[in-house]
Amino acid sequence: MAILVKLQHYYWTKQLMSSAVANKKAIDLLKALAEPIRLKIIESLSNGEKCVCDLMQETDLAQSKISFHLKVLKEAGVITDRQSGRWIYYKLDIRALKSLQNWIKKLRKECLNETSSCE
Amino acid sequence: MAILVKLQHYYWTKQLMSSAVANKKAIDLLKALAEPIRLKIIESLSNGEKCVCDLMQETDLAQSKISFHLKVLKEAGVITDRQSGRWIYYKLDIRALKSLQNWIKKLRKECLNETSSCE
DNA sequence: TTGATGTATCAAATATTATTGATGTATGAT
DNA sequence: ATCATACATCAATAATATTTGATACATCAA
Numbered sequence: 001m002a003i004l005v006k007l008q009h010y011y012w013t014k015q016l017m018s019s020a021v022a023n024k025k026a027i028d029l030l031k032a033l034a035e036p037i038r039l040k041i042i043e044s045l046s047n048g049e050k051c052v053c054d055l056m057q058e059t060d061l062a063q064s065k066i067s068f069h070l071k072v073l074k075e076a077g078v079i080t081d082r083q084s085g086r087w088i089y090y091k092l093d094i095r096a097l098k099s100l101q102n103w104i105k106k107l108r109k110e111c112l113n114e115t116s117s118c119e
Numbered sequence: 120m121a122i123l124v125k126l127q128h129y130y131w132t133k134q135l136m137s138s139a140v141a142n143k144k145a146i147d148l149l150k151a152l153a154e155p156i157r158l159k160i161i162e163s164l165s166n167g168e169k170c171v172c173d174l175m176q177e178t179d180l181a182q183s184k185i186s187f188h189l190k191v192l193k194e195a196g197v198i199t200d201r202q203s204g205r206w207i208y209y210k211l212d213i214r215a216l217k218s219l220q221n222w223i224k225k226l227r228k229e230c231l232n233e234t235s236s237c238e
Numbered sequence: 239t240t241g242a243t244g245t246a247t248c249a250a251a252t253a254t255t256a257t258t259g260a261t262g263t264a265t266g267a268t
Numbered sequence: 269a270t271c272a273t274a275c276a277t278c279a280a281t282a283a284t285a286t287t288t289g290a291t292a293c294a295t296c297a298a
Contacts, residue, residue: 027155034149035286036142046229048236052245065287067246072285080238086244086295093238094230097223104220110165111213117167119199119212154256171275184257186276191255205265205274240298247292254285262277268270 025077026103029096032076037061038069042092045079051087144196145222148215151195156180157188161211164198170206 032038037059044050044058055066070090073079077096081088111118151157156178163169163177174185189209192198196215200207230237 023155023158027153027158030149030153030158031285034146034153036146037286039142039146039149043226046226046235046237047232048234053243062288063245064247064289068286071246083245083294088245091237092226092230094227095238097226101220101223101227104216104223107162107165107211107216108213108220111211113166115167116165118165118210119214150255156256172273181258182275183259183277187256190276202265202275207275241296242298243294243296245293245295248290250288250290252285252287254283256281256283258279258281260278260280263275265273265275267272 028076029078029100032073032078033100035069035072037065038073041066041069041073041090042078045090045092049089049091051089053087055090147195148197148219151192151197152219154188154191156184157192160185160188160192160209161197164209164211168208168210170208172206174209 033042040059041055044055050058052063052066052070055061055070056063059066070079070081074081074090077093079090080093081090083089110116152161159178160174163174169177171182171185171189174180174189175182178185189198189200193200193209196212198209199212200209202208229235
């Protein structure tokens, strides 16, 4: 369990996604981000926790559609949820985005090598 | 033309993808990243320019498949190409990844507001 | 306990993306 | 001029993801 947590924590930064497991997590994260509705949800949640009903109002989309996208985001670790009465509140888990940021940082550093020549 | 370039340059950071054009660019970039073969290609190119034949050897994948993914990456602005004789060399355009990094930075900053409570 | 509300989930239909094998095109070597 | 190489592109198929409308479930209020 502890090992798994640690793996998840380092999957981008340490291994540059060389293992299959790490790769899957990374891809799931990117896929989760790569969709307009989900990106809107993420940006909305960056202003704070919201229930599904809030998101429905903001976006004017069907409930089942929003729930579907929330599920994708949750499974990718981008958001977490908590129940309060009838409402379920979602919030960003910024650590996922942080790991993505670290991966990019690593790549950019790689590109600075004299041999690597990126744009 | 100049306006378009400027738009592309700022699409993540300035507008947080509020315009439709900007949003499409952002999604295209994320979609381009969200696929295992393409991610491998990106990481390979972070070590320097490669021709298709190099990538074929490294990955042991069919040529048409690699070309397909290179096209997706190119259209998303993640890589650029140049021809030299019979070979076409691809390299990373790190600016695309930089813009993604900036977007994340912005989101994370947003999350630090007292009202926003992210994980 | 009944009914309304907030949300998840499901199955079917649709849309999008990726793979495959074949063919086309340009380049350079002979 | 012919041929092999390096790559792009295409059409058909397969695989995945999304949308939609319906239904199910839990919570709360009356």
